Amino acid sequence: xxxxxxxxxxxxxxxxxxxxxxxxxxxxxxxxxxxxxxxxxxxxxxxxxxxxxxxxxxxxxxxxxxxxxxxxxxxxxxxxxxxxxxxxxxxxxxxxxxxxxxxxxxxxxxxxxxxxxxxxxxxxxxxxxxxxxxxxxxxxxxxxxxxxxxxxxxxxxxxxxxxxxxxxxxxxxxxxxxxxxxxxxxxxxxxxxxxxxxxxxxxxxxxxxxxxxxxxxxxxxxxxxxxxxxxxxxxxxxxxxxxxxxxxxxx
Numbered sequence: 447x448x449x450x451x452x453x454x455x456x457x458x459x460x461x462x463x464x465x466x467x468x469x470x471x472x473x474x475x476x477x478x479x480x481x482x483x484x485x486x487x488x489x490x491x492x493x494x495x496x497x498x499x500x501x502x503x504x505x506x507x508x509x510x511x512x513x514x515x516x517x518x519x520x521x522x523x524x525x526x527x528x529x530x531x532x533x534x535x536x537x538x539x540x541x542x543x544x545x546x547x548x549x550x551x552x553x554x555x556x557x558x559x560x561x562x563x564x565x566x567x568x569x570x571x572x573x574x575x576x577x578x579x580x581x582x583x584x585x586x587x588x589x590x591x592x593x594x595x596x597x598x599x600x601x602x603x604x605x606x607x608x609x610x611x612x613x614x615x616x617x618x619x620x621x622x623x624x625x626x627x628x629x630x631x632x633x634x635x636x637x638x639x640x641x642x643x644x645x646x647x648x649x650x651x652x653x654x655x656x657x658x659x660x661x662x663x664x665x666x667x668x669x670x671x672x673x674x675x676x677x678x679x680x681x682x683x684x685x686x687x688x689x690x691x692x693x694x695x696x697x
Contacts, residue, residue, distance in 0.1 A: 473506040475518050475533040482532035488515035495526045496559075504528070506535065522553035523663030552621040555661040556696040557587040565669045565694025571598040571605075572686045578607070584696065587618035594629070603637045607675075609651065615659065626656040633677055649677040655688075667694045 477498045484504075485492040498504070504518035507525060514530040556563075563582040570576060578596035585591065589612070596607040609631015617623040630652045637644035655673025662668060670691045677684040 474503045474536050475506050475516055476503045476536050478534050479532045484526040484528050488527045522665055553661050553663045556665050557618040560584045560696035563696035565692050567690040567692030569690030571688045574598050574600045588615045603635050606634045621661045623659045629653045649679055652676045665695045669694055
């Protein structure tokens with residue numbers, strides 16, 4: 447009886463410990479073929495999100511889905527599906543030295559596979575409010591062409607800013623990456639003059655600046671930018687500083 451009581455006591459102590467150890471292990475899907483497609487849904491009719499190569503691992507969210515498809519989580523936080531025959535499930539303790547990294551607050555930037563993007567930003571233009579829409583055409587992970595159009599509501603006028611900029615991403619594979627930008631364009635100024643004494647005015651403009659691109663999960667991008675604009679006409683010259691921030695994405 448004493449031996450039986452001792453065995454029961456050990457089982458009572460060890461069972462919760464074993465359960466906790468099992469809970470601490472994460473299940474990953476490791477690609478075992480040369481290349482496999484991660485899709486938006488469980489089936490070949492769904493859009494291909496990413497092409498994974500042998501050895502890549504993804505955190506498994508759902509172990510059983512219809513048609514032998516596994517629901518996994520990409521490094522940037524997106525949920526995708528992979529055919530179970532192309533991967534093997536591995537359980538890895540989060541304390542293991544070779545444990546694959548799980549998605550965090552920051553994510554790998556999408557510049558490596560992106561073709562386009564946009565950002566909607568707001569801030570200060572010459573101490574007045576300013577908003578700017580900035581689409582992007584990605585030529586290479588480090589280089590993008592970015593047309594822009596913005597609106598500033600000054601106390602005595604309204605300015606529409608437009609043009610084209612080239613952006614150089616200095617570290618396109620970093621989650622928090624610096625960039626520099628150079629651009630040119632124009633400014634159309636409409637005065638707030640009910641008497642009609644002042645007329646509309648057009649400026650040429652050149653701009654130079656830089657900032658940070660912060661890549662978050664779900665391909666959400668936080669962009670921080672400061673720049674100096676040189677406005678000029680045949681008989682006038684003006685310097686304007688802008689400080690803006692906003693959200694965007696690359697796709």
